[in-house]
Amino acid sequence: MKGLLQRVSLFRTRVVPTSFLFFQNNNNNNNNTLLVSSSSPPTRIIQFPLWSNSIRYLSSTAITSERRKEGGWFNKRPPNIVKAGDPVLHEPAREVExxxxxxxRVQNIIDDMIRVMRKAPGVGLAAPQIGIPLKIIVLEDTEEYISYDKEEEVKAQDRKPFDLLVILNPKLKKKKNRTALFFEGCLSVDGFMAVVERYLDVEVEGFDRDGEPIKINASGWQARILQHECDHLDGTLYVDRMVPRTFRTSKNIDLPLAHVCPKLGPR
Incomplete structure (x- = not known):
């Protein structure tokens, strides 16, 4: 039964794929369902307190990762940011029904994401970055954040402030073929940066936190943030798209690029 999860309750046993683990109240006997992992690492039995009858989905590593307990579904305190190497960052997230x-629970996750993004601080965050494999992103760029960068860089990046955006199940498409090369960083790969080529004009459709359809037309740096965060929902980090020889520590960001590297800016 390797790679499967055995779901055990008082009345029945059922085998389901570990791509989705779930916890659910058993209304018949007022007890919580027990989960037995039959995949590696070794089998563990865990019983979680539940607050509703709804199913709670987690990634396939949820049982053995302490980080999953820190998400908005399990408590009120802001969760930690998941770092590169955790499978939740390298697997596609699922859509929110x-x-x-x-x-x-979904509203709590959104609130957690906003708090974590602002505390970091950062200009964007995807749900997998707090260990929740759902297609939710939040982003925000402020005058204060922009003031920290050099004026010539802000102008070259076409960076402008925008209010908080919460997008569920975002679908991104390019509007034009224009691209630009600039350095990017990530809260899940902190301490490093690399050059990534991104489209300059994109359109994103999805739902806001009230369940209403929204459409965002973005250009410049906002378009880059949207592409970066939507990549997270597909299990893609910026290092998967970077120009390899541009990878460096944040402390070395001002060092010149190697001669073999492309120049920064629009192409």
């Missing part, structure tokens, strides 16, 4: 969007 329409009837889940206004639920307390």
């Amino acid at each position: 329409p009837n889940e969007i206004k639920s307390e």
Whole structure:
């Protein structure tokens, strides 16, 4: 039964794939379902306190990762940012069902994401970055953040402030073929940066936190942030797209690029 999860309750046993683990109240006997992992690492039996009858989905590593307990579904304190190497960052997230969007647990996840992004601070965050494999992103760029960068860089990046955006199940498409090369960093790969080529103009459709359809037309740096965060939902980090010989520590960001590297800016 390697790679499977055995779901054990008082009345039945069922085998399901570990791509989705779930916890659910057993209404018949008022006990919580027990989960037995039959995959590696060794089998563990865990019983979680549940607050509703709804199913709670986690990634396939949820049982053995302490980080999963830190997400908005399990407690109120802001969770930690998951770092590169955790499988949740390298696997596709699942869409949020329409009837889940206004639920307390999804709203708690969104609130957690906003708090974590602002505390870091950062200009964007995807749900997998707090260990939750759902297609939710938040982003925000402020005058204060922009003031920390050099004026010539801000102008070259076409960077402008924008208010908080919360997008569930975002679908991104390019509007034009224009691209640009600039350095990017990531809260899940902290301490490093690399040059990534991104489209300059994109359109994103999805739902806001109230479940209403939204469409965002973005250009410049906002378009880059949207592409970066949507990549997270597909299990892609910026290092998967970077120009390899541009990878460096944040302390070395001002050192010149090697001669073999492309120049920064629009192409």
